[in-house]
Amino acid sequence: MHSFEYHCPTEIIFGRGAENSVAEKIRKYGGSRVLILYGGGSAVKSGLIGKIEGLLGDFEVKTLGGVKPNPRLSFARQAVRAAIDSEIDFVLAVGGGSVIDTAKAVAFGVANPDVDIWEHWTGKVKLKKSLPVGAVLTIAAAGSETSDSAVLTDEESGLKRGTITPRPVFAIMNPEFALTVPHYPLICGIADIIMHTLERYFSKIEGNEFTDMVAESLIKNVMAQSKNLLKNPQDLHAMSEIMWCGSVSHTGFTGLGRDRDFSAHKLGHDLSGRYDVIHGASLTTVWASWARTVYTVKPERFANFAEKVFGITDGTIDERARAGIDAMENYFRELGTPTNFSELGIGVQSEDELNLLADMVTSNGTKKVATFQPLDKALVLEIYRKANH
Secondary structure, eight states, X not given: OOOOOOOOOOEEEESTTGGGGHHHHHHHTTOSEEEXXXXXXXXXXXXXXXXXXXXXXXXXXXXXXXXXXXXXXXXXXXXXXXXXXXXXXEEXXXXXXXXXXXXXXXXXXXXXXXXXXXXXXXXXXXXXXXXXXEEEEXXXXXXXXXXXXXXXXXXXXXXXXXXXXXXXXXXXXXXXXXXXXXXXXXXXXXXXXXXHHHHHHOOSOXXXXXXXXXXXXXXXXXXXXXXXXXXXXXOHHHHHHHHHHHXXXXXXXXXXXXXXXXXXXXXXXXXXXXXXXXXXXXXXXXXXXXXXXXXXXXHHHHHHHHHHHHOOOOSOHHHHHHHHHHHXXXXXXXXXXXXXXXXXXXXXXXXXXXXXXXXXXXXXXXXXXXXSSOBOHHHHHHHXXXXXX
């Protein structure tokens, strides 16, 4: 194993009825005046928001709904103002990654009232203070409930950016809640889980056998359980496995001893920011095009992936590497997630539009992104062109 530092302080409460401990956990982490954030009306219609409010009867509580996928900067700013006015000291996210990411932004904004939160997301200001955030997870996907990062989308510019944040102090995960998620967000969430590990797996750093085994097993388990869940959407065991894999996948544990590449995320963020498409769908749209562009940097790594995850052993290293990319792309297609621009629903784009996207990723060609193969504007443009059909 290569050297690494790892700290994941999020307390996990997992299983049926896990939500019943929410008051105890908020109190444990010093909360008394709580902002509950949630997304659409489903959390209200299901009775979950009402139940959480009832469990927090001894607290001062403000409830605010309306978080959208690709969480909006304008809503986060609105929530910051509401939280400051209510003297909130704890932010509770009830939902998925967009809600949790928004909660992290609100926690920053309240703790630093003189700084606009976008200044931190664009890297202009480094914030050191934050309120504690807790999460009641309702969809297995982004892993924000245990991650040290969050994204926001500025609707005016179309820019979607991520930043480093404190991890939530606790994550309550009852897999029953995720059984009501609509089909398309469900499969995009499953793809996002796999992508979080793929983005860490492809590295030029070798010699991390246990980390490799963890990553390969997580991907294989999510793939197998997703097939079970698609056959039976009420398969609680399959959902519980997927939900836990989602959290582990974004803790960083599947990439210990390696650098973190996240090429597809950097390419996908600007697709989802500009076209308002679901995050997981943007990732599967570009992954195979990225892989086919860069695999020759270290084809042995891709051949190893093909063997360990898909059992592909025939052919040369190059042939196995390409077969593994094909197999991963075919899984995404079988899952029902897009693998090109047309399947994503945005259609074939003009060369001018592709250039604009490449400029967004690379700050007008002034920087390279990612680590496995640093991507300049020319390489980003090549990847987008391969996905543009």
